[in-house]
Every structure is written in C-alpha cells, then in structure tokens.
Amino acid sequence: MKPSSFNYHAPTRVEEATALLAEHGDGAKVLAGGQSLVPMLSLRLASFEHLVDLNKVDGLSAIERVNGHLRVGAIVRQAVAEHSADVAASVPLLSKALPHIGHFQIRNRGTVGGSIAHADPASELPAVALALDATIEAAGPGGTRKIAAADFFVSTWQTALADDEILSAVEFPVWGPGSGFAVEELTRRHGDFALAGAVVGVQVSGDTVTKATIGLFGVGPTPLRASAAEAALLSGADAAEAGKVAASHISPVDDIHASGAYRTQVTAVIVRRAIEAALKEARS
Amino acid sequence: MASTISAGRYVGQAVKRLEDPRLLSGHGRYVDDVQLPGMLHVAFVRSNVARGTIVSIDTSAALALPGVRAIYTGADLNPRVGMFWHTMMGPPPELGGQTPYAPLTPLAGGDVRFVGDPIVLIIAENRYIAEDAADLVEVEIDVQQAIVGWETAIDTDQRVHPGTTTNVGQEFPLPEGPEVDALFAGAPHVFTRRFSQCRATNVPMEPRGIIVHYDQYVGDLQIWAATQSVSEWKATSSRLTGVPEHRVKVVANDVGGGFGQKMMMTRDEAAVVMAAHLFGEAPIKWTEDRRESLMAANQGREEIIDVTFAVTDEGVLLGAKVFFWEDIGAYPASAGSTxxxxxxxxxxxxxxxxxxxGGSSVYTNTVGKAAYRGPWMMETVAREQMMDHIAYELGIDPIEIRRRNVIHADDLPYTTCTTMVYDSVTPSETLEQALEMLDVAAFRTMQADARAEGRLLGMGVAIYIEPSAVAFGILSSDQAIMRMDNSGKVIVAMSTGNHGQSLETTIPQIVAEHLGCNIEDVLLVQGNTESSPTGPGTGGSRSAVVAGGAAMNAALKMKDKIVQIAAHMLEASPDDMEVNAGVVSVKGTPAKALPFAMIAPVAYQMPEMLPPGMEMGLEVTARFQPAGQYTWSNATHVCTVEIDPETGMTKILRYIVSEDCGRMVNPMVVEGQIAGGVVQGIGGVLFENMIYDEDGNPLATTFLDYLIPTAPEVPDIEVGHIVTLAPGQTGFKGMGExxxxxxxxxxxxxIHDALRHLGVHPTAFPLGPSQLLTMMNEAKQA
Incomplete structure (x- = not known):
C-alpha cells in the first residue's frame, strides 16, 4: 500500500495551478484534502505523474455571502463548514449533511470542494449541491466559468470539469423563511458510505408546500434529483406517497452491503422520514 | 455454589495496566518500529486469480529497477525447505506424526490456489521500490475455474491441491449408533436445522510482520516477529532452514493482537525466513499491509452446522446429532479443522x-482457515440457536427450556456424554444472574408495549462452557524462570507473549502477591527466546491458568529461600517469619526485619552468612501443569435489540454477561477481555463478512468493505461475576475467548425473538439490514 512515485506541485495561485494542469493534462490530478485520492494512490487503484496540491493556493478557503448565495471556497475544510454559524444560518442543509461524512478526523482534512469534485455517488455533499441547485465555479487557464450542479455530475467520479480546470468554489442558494431541511441516510456503521440517503428541503406557506427539493445518494451512478417526488409533494401528496414515487424512479445496483431491491425499498422510507422532518422544521 | 473470594493485596485488584503508558502514548515497539542498520524491505507479488497454472514468471524488468536487491520465486525457495510443520501440532504423517497438513510451500510452486497466493518475493531498499518492482513482474497464469464453496469442493472432480485424491482435509464420520437411531425414532419430537456462519477474519490491529537476519558468518538466524509464540517460531524457522535451533533467536516485542492468527508461522512468513537465509547479506523486513492482511492472512469461521435434536414434550433434551462442515480454504493454519x-x-x-x-473440513480456492478466538465455537453457535428454535416449536420460553436442561451445582462433578468432566462450573448461576441484571419481566413489558406501536424488540440468551487452557503436548505446562537481583528486584521470564492479554501487569500481580513484594519491583520478560524458557506462548486462554500457576510456584519457591536466609540472619526460625511489601520480619517483632535489598546481596556476595549448605544466588525455576486437560470457565450472555421494521437495521439496546472465571487476577482485565470478545461476536453477526465471488475473488479487501464494529455500534457491556475456584492451587480459569x-x-x-411473530426464523449469518428486510418481506408474502 505504497503509491507509485509522482511529482508534487504546491502552487500558491489559482493561475499556477491551472497552468500546471494544462501542462500535464490527464497525467495530473488535483489534491485537496486527500481523503479519497490518497487511499486510491496507496492502493495503486490510481496513479498520476503529477499531483497539484491546492492547499497552499490563496483565496480558496473563504465562506462568504454573495448575491443571495453562500459561496464556499474549494478548500474550506468540512469541519470548518460544519461548525460555521454562517453555513448554519444560510444553508442549513449543508450544515446537517456535513456530520454524516466519515468521522471527525476525516472532516478535519476533507474539503467541501474536494468531496463535490470527487463526485462519489454515495457522498452527501454532491447530493446537497444537486438538491439546492448550487452553482459550481470552475477555474481554468482562460478564467472561470459557472456550471449548474444539474450539469456537473456526469457519472461515478466523473464531472463536467475539464482536465485543466479546478473547482474553485461552490455557491449554494439561500432559502427564505418558512423553510425546513433534513438529511436521512442508512449506513451499516457510523460514518460509512450510505446504503441509501436523502436530502430534503421544503418551504411552506400555511399548510401548502410551496417549494420542495429532494436529492438522493447511494442509489445511482450519480446523485439524483427525485423530481417526480418533488412534483408530487407540491401537488399535495403526503410524505409517504412522495417517498414511494421517489423509490419508483430509481434502479440501484447490488453490492456486498445491500441488494438493489433493498436500496429501493428503503429509499421510500428515508425520503418519507426526511420529508416529515423537513416539514416539521419548516412549520416550527 | 457461588462464593465470595476476598482479594489479596494484588490478586483480585483492578491494578492499572503497567504497559498502558507506553502503548497508549504511541510508544509501543511493534515489528515495523524496529529499524536495523542496512535493513532491506520485502514485497510480494500475489496471485490475482484463485486457481491456475503458472505458465511463466518474468522478473527481468523488476530486477533492472534501481534499488532492487534480490527477487525469489517458488523455484528458488521451496526446494530449500527442510521441513514445514508446527511444534504444537506435531509432524505430518510422512514424518511419523498424525497431523494432515495441507501441502505447504512458502511460495506458490507451479500453480496458484487462492487470490493472494504469494508467487514472488522481492527484496529492495525500501517498500516503495519493492512495490514498484512487484508491478513490473510479469506472471502468466493459465486460469482454471476456481473451486469456491464447500459443496462445490465436495462435488467437483477438480482438486484444490493438484495430485491429491480428495478436497476433504479431515473427516470425522458421524458415529454409528443404532441405539441412538432407536432413541430418535421413538422420541416425542425430533427437530433438524442447518445453521451457518459467514467467513470472518481476525483483524489484528498490527498485521503480520517479520524481520529476519541470517548472519552467514556467525551462523545465527535472528528474527523479530509479530507472533504469539516465539518458541514455536524458533523451532519452525530451524526446521525450515536447517539452522540448528539453538542458533535461532526470536524476539516479539509488543504485538498488536493475534486472536489465533499469529500462533503458527504462515507461508508468507516462512518465505521471508527462507529468503533471508538464502540472501544472507542484510536483515529483511516484511510488514504486511492492510490489504494483504484482508486478502491473504488466514481467516476463520466459515462453517455450516447440521443439528438434529430429540426432545420430550417438555423440552427436555434426549439426544443430539451434529455435523460440522468447515470451509478451510487452500492453506489452513495447522490442519484447519476444529x-x-x-x-x-x-x-x-x-x-x-x-x-x-461428526465433521468434514473441505479445501477450497480461498484463504486458509485460521484459529480465531474460540476456534471451535460453531458448537455454541448451533446449540444455543437450536435451543431457541426448539423452544418456539414447543411453545416453551427459551429461558425455561434452558432451566429444564442446564447443569446445576448439585450435579457436580458432572461428566458429559462426550466424557468431559466439569468440576466447578456455574451455568445455572450465571444464567440467573444475567437474567436478574436484565430484569426480564420489565423487558417483556417494554417489548409488548413497543410491539403495540409497531416496533420490534427482542431478547436473546446464550450459555456456554469454555474449555480454557487446553493441556496436551507442548500446551501441557509453562515454566517461570525467576531471579532476584542484587538490589532485591525480581525478573520473571516466561514463554508468554504480549498481544493484548495484560500479562505485563497480571504476572507481576501474581508474583508480588505470593512473593510478598511491591508490584513495581517485579518485571515480566517475555517474547524473547534468549531470556525466556521454551513453551507454547500465549493463546487458547491459557496464560492466566498455566503461566500464572508457574509464576505463583516460582514466587513461592523464591519466598522460601528468602525467608530461610532472613531467618538465619535474624537468628529466628523460618516458621516465625512473615513477608510483606518486600520486607521479611519476625512475626510479632516488627523491629527484627530485613528488606529484600539487604537479603539479596548476602545471597550473591556473602556465602558465610547463608544457612549452612545453601547454594548461593537467588534463582528459581518452577513449572505448572494443570490437573486436567481442560480448565472450565463459563458464562451466560443476555442481550436486547431493536430492529427497524422498515429498514432491517439492528440496534443493540443492552448487552449483559455473567461469567465465572474462578479467582480473577485483575477484574478490569477480565472485563476488557469479555468486551473485546463480545465486540468480535457482534461483528460476526451484523457486520463482518469476508465474502468471495464465484471465481474466488475476495470482495472485502479494505475496511470500506470489511466492516468491523466501531464504538458507536457497540453498547456498554455490563458484566456480572460469579466466582468459583478452579481445582488446584491458583483457582484461576481461562476466559480469553x-x-x-x-x-x-x-x-x-x-433478533429471532424480535422477528419470530412475523414468521422470521434466521439460521444464517450475516444478519445485516439487507438480509433481515429480505426475510421480513418473504415472511409477509408467505
């Protein structure tokens, strides 16, 4: 479990980082918190001639309010975001999802941007980004561009980032009053990747649900939006019905921890539970 | 009867572990911490297929890599092996013994037999280069269909070990019993079940590791290893290499757990020994990494048990037939079968x-079977689940059916139908204590209330009697070599090892208690063949009983000599002396006293002051041999669970153990051993599953997939003690497993109790959420 040799680069400016990526193409890989990449290198499941470390790059570790969004820099540590009052006040769903990531030691090093760029379909943060219609800011040699989360997650560990781009920030929309959020996930043990997970946001006016979003993780090749279940909820369906609708649109695969049929069955349950919890919070 | 045993100054006290400051602050010394001048590093090329013929091995590119010092294949090492067998198990039949070993070679020779089979050994300047070189070795294998699963192995005409006539390793046919058949035919009820448990692995925190240096100029083979038994490894290394045993030195410093996996030298370690012996230039180190540990270190538990019980209407047991099927993989430790x-x-x-x-152990193209904490425990797994299945069939409470069959104090001594003799066991007492700790009535009320809300609660009971300190062959005894130095401090050397048993604390407790000194004046030296006696090492729940007995006997001998010297110096009778806290004094006359520090110099330097005829010095040896082949301890476990009816997730609410291990040397250590074992047991039911696909690929080769319980999954473990003394001087019973x-x-x-009203009757591990929800779905549809 020793990685093969690589050249280590520690740029201090975004332009340097993207220039290195442009120079080395797919022979280079971005290193952020290293919580996924380093084990893959050690197991020799992946190898790269060049690692471009973002940890010393200026300007990637801010959490700030920008134009009705919360902008989280690429190398903001998950633990920092987890304990940030700004995050808790502006994007409660992110706050609620973060403690589910691994263990605190992992969150001390792992980054918000790294988790989203790694795009593991069983991870919490990609589902949060997708559910909240977050915007991913990508920096490349020619400047930055913005990518909607809906367009960002292409397949397992595959994103819309080009080889010479880094994820420089994520912008999460801030919801208004009357909102409620919940995260429900099933794991074999505390801190494991989810067998199935759901993130839910709702906004209510009186008894009416005026806004609903449901993101699923661990049940497909990418995080998924349960759009039909959202529509059902907005049309007056109850949480249990919405859960069933969400489950009817997925086809997760078997692995050694649970069958696809299991994941489908429990998705209806956790979506229901998450909606119930989110509604309770919205109405409180 | 339960009895109250008063604790001594040390024995019976929860003395804090003397090794903890070192271990808990990260200053333990494991194999990977040992750095020797000029040391080189080993990596293996392992098979990535479960079965096939090796067509070619090309090491040329790897040899050309700068930093690579040597590369060996099976053709280089295997023919140099003298003998490969274990002292504890004795030689194989062809050398006059009785143990049917698998055909053991250090490296694969001609064919591969499981994924992870070591094919090539690389020696390089560091592990990074060694692994780079491993990537450059090209092995061409003509792949054959793997033999996976015990039933396949029995049915197929293909052989795991080519050239053999059967895939069955050992077979114990069910005895013929016409009178038993008649008994079953006439019994009011006969029930049959098949129980199975999935494969688990020992998961020592420190994987295997070994450093070997053959000094070809001196002729010494020096080894540092993560082993439970330095004596076993010394002898095995001598047999492997032909280096005379007295020229082999083995050291095991701190060892990060073994649970049976490190009792006997495995093929990979033997390959390092053989490679070092051939290489001769410098010490070589192999530190097994976690992926290798999960893929190639011996594993346990994959067993299927067919049970038939005959019982009366009241649930009284009339007889049982039981047949054990064991999947022992390709290269089990020793013979594999338990x-x-x-x-x-x-x-x-x-x-x-x-x-x-009866039983049958079957070779397959998977990792070999290891001893794993309670290696024979499939009997309790089957028997205790069967008791519940029978109880439910007959409509009797599972507690009540146990009360109707359990051995009571007035049955003792009791000889089982399999000729085991119990002298001081308390299964009935521990059952009642555990049930009282739970408060069964309160739980049943809570369970009923919860069920009315659609929640699923259940309680389980299991009783067992543990054959600790098994005494046969080299396991029959242990020795203590004790010496008091010039300043009155005591060193006791033993064959034991330190892989988590707290002997560094408990042996000094015993010595200090019986010698009459302070614990800080006693040091245990273990895990070193140069200073310690030959013996079996630590394993099989033996050290408290056998090593503890030897330590006590040595302390008493030492005390006797000290007292004689002191009495002579004080001109008093030895019978009038007492010893306390390292001081010998005349009873009733505390002013007439001598500390050990004034007695010891006399023994070493002033022969004229010794009693006439007494030999100088303060060295004693003592041995302990248990009276019986087994020292029986026992316990009852009770736990309660809640299962989520919608997800199949199990939460353990309470876990209670009532145990009787005789006189406890250190109750804190006893409870730590219980907790560790219980956690492993929980893992085997809910989490751990070392699963293979049909081609023999292991599917759980990282901790992402091989799930051991962690702190949040484990409840507080509540322990009650009942103390009945083991026969013999010490009263200790082993309880490690x-x-x-x-x-x-x-x-x-x-889990069964929580789900049985739904028609769910589990018999096979694992019982993870996916399995439980599937069973609940099926029961609903039925």
Whole structure:
C-alpha cells in the first residue's frame, strides 16, 4: 500500500495551478484534502505523474455571502463548514449533511470542494449541491466559468470539469423563511458510505408546500434529483406517497452491503422520514 | 455454589495496566518500529486469480529497477525447505506424526490456489521500490475455474491441491449408533436445522510482520516477529532452514493482537525466513499491509452446522446429532479443522444423554482457515440457536427450556456424554444472574408495549462452557524462570507473549502477591527466546491458568529461600517469619526485619552468612501443569435489540454477561477481555463478512468493505461475576475467548425473538439490514 512515485506541485495561485494542469493534462490530478485520492494512490487503484496540491493556493478557503448565495471556497475544510454559524444560518442543509461524512478526523482534512469534485455517488455533499441547485465555479487557464450542479455530475467520479480546470468554489442558494431541511441516510456503521440517503428541503406557506427539493445518494451512478417526488409533494401528496414515487424512479445496483431491491425499498422510507422532518422544521 | 473470594493485596485488584503508558502514548515497539542498520524491505507479488497454472514468471524488468536487491520465486525457495510443520501440532504423517497438513510451500510452486497466493518475493531498499518492482513482474497464469464453496469442493472432480485424491482435509464420520437411531425414532419430537456462519477474519490491529537476519558468518538466524509464540517460531524457522535451533533467536516485542492468527508461522512468513537465509547479506523486513492482511492472512469461521435434536414434550433434551462442515480454504493454519474439539464440547451447559458428532473440513480456492478466538465455537453457535428454535416449536420460553436442561451445582462433578468432566462450573448461576441484571419481566413489558406501536424488540440468551487452557503436548505446562537481583528486584521470564492479554501487569500481580513484594519491583520478560524458557506462548486462554500457576510456584519457591536466609540472619526460625511489601520480619517483632535489598546481596556476595549448605544466588525455576486437560470457565450472555421494521437495521439496546472465571487476577482485565470478545461476536453477526465471488475473488479487501464494529455500534457491556475456584492451587480459569463464543448466538437469538411473530426464523449469518428486510418481506408474502 505504497503509491507509485509522482511529482508534487504546491502552487500558491489559482493561475499556477491551472497552468500546471494544462501542462500535464490527464497525467495530473488535483489534491485537496486527500481523503479519497490518497487511499486510491496507496492502493495503486490510481496513479498520476503529477499531483497539484491546492492547499497552499490563496483565496480558496473563504465562506462568504454573495448575491443571495453562500459561496464556499474549494478548500474550506468540512469541519470548518460544519461548525460555521454562517453555513448554519444560510444553508442549513449543508450544515446537517456535513456530520454524516466519515468521522471527525476525516472532516478535519476533507474539503467541501474536494468531496463535490470527487463526485462519489454515495457522498452527501454532491447530493446537497444537486438538491439546492448550487452553482459550481470552475477555474481554468482562460478564467472561470459557472456550471449548474444539474450539469456537473456526469457519472461515478466523473464531472463536467475539464482536465485543466479546478473547482474553485461552490455557491449554494439561500432559502427564505418558512423553510425546513433534513438529511436521512442508512449506513451499516457510523460514518460509512450510505446504503441509501436523502436530502430534503421544503418551504411552506400555511399548510401548502410551496417549494420542495429532494436529492438522493447511494442509489445511482450519480446523485439524483427525485423530481417526480418533488412534483408530487407540491401537488399535495403526503410524505409517504412522495417517498414511494421517489423509490419508483430509481434502479440501484447490488453490492456486498445491500441488494438493489433493498436500496429501493428503503429509499421510500428515508425520503418519507426526511420529508416529515423537513416539514416539521419548516412549520416550527 | 457461588462464593465470595476476598482479594489479596494484588490478586483480585483492578491494578492499572503497567504497559498502558507506553502503548497508549504511541510508544509501543511493534515489528515495523524496529529499524536495523542496512535493513532491506520485502514485497510480494500475489496471485490475482484463485486457481491456475503458472505458465511463466518474468522478473527481468523488476530486477533492472534501481534499488532492487534480490527477487525469489517458488523455484528458488521451496526446494530449500527442510521441513514445514508446527511444534504444537506435531509432524505430518510422512514424518511419523498424525497431523494432515495441507501441502505447504512458502511460495506458490507451479500453480496458484487462492487470490493472494504469494508467487514472488522481492527484496529492495525500501517498500516503495519493492512495490514498484512487484508491478513490473510479469506472471502468466493459465486460469482454471476456481473451486469456491464447500459443496462445490465436495462435488467437483477438480482438486484444490493438484495430485491429491480428495478436497476433504479431515473427516470425522458421524458415529454409528443404532441405539441412538432407536432413541430418535421413538422420541416425542425430533427437530433438524442447518445453521451457518459467514467467513470472518481476525483483524489484528498490527498485521503480520517479520524481520529476519541470517548472519552467514556467525551462523545465527535472528528474527523479530509479530507472533504469539516465539518458541514455536524458533523451532519452525530451524526446521525450515536447517539452522540448528539453538542458533535461532526470536524476539516479539509488543504485538498488536493475534486472536489465533499469529500462533503458527504462515507461508508468507516462512518465505521471508527462507529468503533471508538464502540472501544472507542484510536483515529483511516484511510488514504486511492492510490489504494483504484482508486478502491473504488466514481467516476463520466459515462453517455450516447440521443439528438434529430429540426432545420430550417438555423440552427436555434426549439426544443430539451434529455435523460440522468447515470451509478451510487452500492453506489452513495447522490442519484447519476444529470439528473434533467442537464435537467434544458440544453438550456445553446442558445434560444431554447422548451426542453424536461428526465433521468434514473441505479445501477450497480461498484463504486458509485460521484459529480465531474460540476456534471451535460453531458448537455454541448451533446449540444455543437450536435451543431457541426448539423452544418456539414447543411453545416453551427459551429461558425455561434452558432451566429444564442446564447443569446445576448439585450435579457436580458432572461428566458429559462426550466424557468431559466439569468440576466447578456455574451455568445455572450465571444464567440467573444475567437474567436478574436484565430484569426480564420489565423487558417483556417494554417489548409488548413497543410491539403495540409497531416496533420490534427482542431478547436473546446464550450459555456456554469454555474449555480454557487446553493441556496436551507442548500446551501441557509453562515454566517461570525467576531471579532476584542484587538490589532485591525480581525478573520473571516466561514463554508468554504480549498481544493484548495484560500479562505485563497480571504476572507481576501474581508474583508480588505470593512473593510478598511491591508490584513495581517485579518485571515480566517475555517474547524473547534468549531470556525466556521454551513453551507454547500465549493463546487458547491459557496464560492466566498455566503461566500464572508457574509464576505463583516460582514466587513461592523464591519466598522460601528468602525467608530461610532472613531467618538465619535474624537468628529466628523460618516458621516465625512473615513477608510483606518486600520486607521479611519476625512475626510479632516488627523491629527484627530485613528488606529484600539487604537479603539479596548476602545471597550473591556473602556465602558465610547463608544457612549452612545453601547454594548461593537467588534463582528459581518452577513449572505448572494443570490437573486436567481442560480448565472450565463459563458464562451466560443476555442481550436486547431493536430492529427497524422498515429498514432491517439492528440496534443493540443492552448487552449483559455473567461469567465465572474462578479467582480473577485483575477484574478490569477480565472485563476488557469479555468486551473485546463480545465486540468480535457482534461483528460476526451484523457486520463482518469476508465474502468471495464465484471465481474466488475476495470482495472485502479494505475496511470500506470489511466492516468491523466501531464504538458507536457497540453498547456498554455490563458484566456480572460469579466466582468459583478452579481445582488446584491458583483457582484461576481461562476466559480469553468466551466473549467471542457466546455473543453470536446470543445476538442472533435476540433478533429471532424480535422477528419470530412475523414468521422470521434466521439460521444464517450475516444478519445485516439487507438480509433481515429480505426475510421480513418473504415472511409477509408467505
């Protein structure tokens, strides 16, 4: 479990980082918190001639309010975001999802941007980004561009980032009053990747649900939006019905921890539970 | 009867572990911490297929890599092997012994037999280069269909070990018993079940590791290893290499757990020994990494047990037939099978009139079977689940059926139908204590209330009797070599090892208690063949009983000599002396006293002051041999669970153990051993599953997939003690394995109790959420 040799680069400016990526193409890989990449290198499941470390790059570790969004820099540590009052006040769903990531030691090093760029379909943060219609800011040699989360997650560990781009920030929309959020996930043990997970946001006016979003993780090749279940909820369906609708649109695969049929069955349950919890919070 | 045993100054006290400041602050010294001048590093090229013929091995590119010092294949090392067998098990039949070993070679020779089979050994300047070189070795294998699963192995005409006539390793046929058949034919009820447990692995925190230096100029073979038994490894290394045994030195410093996996030298370690002997230039180190540990270190537990019980209407046991099927992989440690032991102890805590046991162990193209904490425990797994299945069939409470069959104090001494003799066991007492700790009535009320809300609660019970300190062959005894130095401090050297048993604390407790000195004046030296006596090492729940007995005997001998010297110096009778806190004094005259520090110099330097005829010096040796082949301890486990009816997730609410291990040297250590075992047992039911696909690929080769329980999954473990003394001087009974023996059926029974009203009757581990929800779905549809 020793990685093969690589050249280590520690740029201090975004332009340097993207220039290195442009120079080395797919022979280079971005290193952020290293919580996924380093084990893959050690197991020799992946190898790269060049690692471009973002940890010393200026300007990637801010959490700030920008134009009705919360902008989280690429190398903001998950633990920092987890304990940030700004995050808790502006994007409660992110706050609620973060403690589910691994263990605190992992969150001390792992980054918000790294988790989203790694795009593991069983991870919490990609589902949060997708559910909240977050915007991913990508920096490349020619400047930055913005990518909607809906367009960002292409397949397992595959994103819309080009080889010479880094994820420089994520912008999460801030919801208004009357909102409620919940995260429900099933794991074999505390801190494991989810067998199935759901993130839910709702906004209510009186008894009416005026806004609903449901993101699923661990049940497909990418995080998924349960759009039909959202529509059902907005049309007056109850949480249990919405859960069933969400489950009817997925086809997760078997692995050694649970069958696809299991994941489908429990998705209806956790979506229901998450909606119930989110509604309770919205109405409180 | 339970009795209250008063604690001594040290024995019976929860003395804090003397090794903890070192271990808990990260200053333990494991194999990977040992750095030697000029040391080189080993990596293996392992098979990535489960079965096939090696067509070619090309090491040229790897040899050309700068930093690579040597590369060996099976053709280089295997023919140099003298003999490869283990002292504890004796030689193989072709050398006059009885143990049917698998055909052991250090490296694969001609064919590969499991994924992870070591093919090539690389020696390089560091592990990075060694692994780079491993990537450059090209091995061409003509792949054959793997033999996976015991039933496949029995049915196929293909052989795991080419050239052999069967895939069966060992077979113990079910004894013929016409009278038993008649008994079953006439019994009011006969029930049959098949129970199975999935494969688990020992997961020592420190994987295997070994450093070997053959000094070809001196002729010494020096080894540092993560082993449970330095004596075993010294002898095995001598037999492998032909280096005379007295020229082999083995050191095991701190060892990060073994659980049976490190009792006997495995092929990979033997390959390092052979490679170092051939290489001769410098010490070489192999530190097994976690992926290798999960893929290639011996594993345990994959067993299927067929049980048939005959019972009366009241649930009184009339007899049992039991047959153990074991998947022992390709290269099990020793012979792999534990069916003989499992059959012998199958009656456990119950009064079975007759038990007929049989078993068959089967080679497959998977990792070999290891001893794993309670290696024979499939008997308790089957028996204790069967008791519940029978209880439900007959409409009797599982507690009540146990009360009707359990051995009571007035049955003792009790000889089981399999000829095991119990002298001081308390299965009935521990059952009642555990149930009282739970408050069964309160739980049943809570369970009923919860069920009315659609929630699923259950409770399980399991009782067992543990055959600790098994005494046969080299396991029959242990020795203590004790010396007091000039300043009155004591060093006791033993064959034991330190892989988590706290002997660095408990042996000094025993010595200080019986010698009459302070614990800080006693040091245990272990894990070193140069200073310690030959012996079996630590394993099989033996050290408290056998090593503890030897330590006590040595302390008493030493005390006797000290007292004689002091009495002579004080001109008093030895019979009038007392010893306390390192001071010998005349009873009733505390002013007439001598500390050890004034007596010891006399023994070493002033022969004229010694009693006439007494030999100088303060060295004693003593041995302890238990009276019986087994020293029986026992316990009852009770737990409660809640299962989420919608997800199949199990939460353990309470876990209770009532145990009797005789006189406790250190209750804190006893409870730590229980907790560790229980956690492993929980893992075997809910989490751990070392699963292979049909081509023999292991599917759980990282901790992402091989799930061991962590702190949030484990409840507080509540322990009650009942103390009845073991026969003999010390009163100690071994108890290192019991937690892992009873926890699996106890937890399975609790799950069964929570789900049985739905028509769910589990018999196979794992019982993870996916399995439980599937069973609930099927029951709903039925």
């Amino acid at each position: 069916a003989g032991m499992a059959g012998a102890v199958f009656p456990g805590p119950y009064k079975f009139p007759v038990v007929l046991p 019991g937690g892992a023996i009873a926890a699996p059926p106890c937890l399975a029974n609790a």
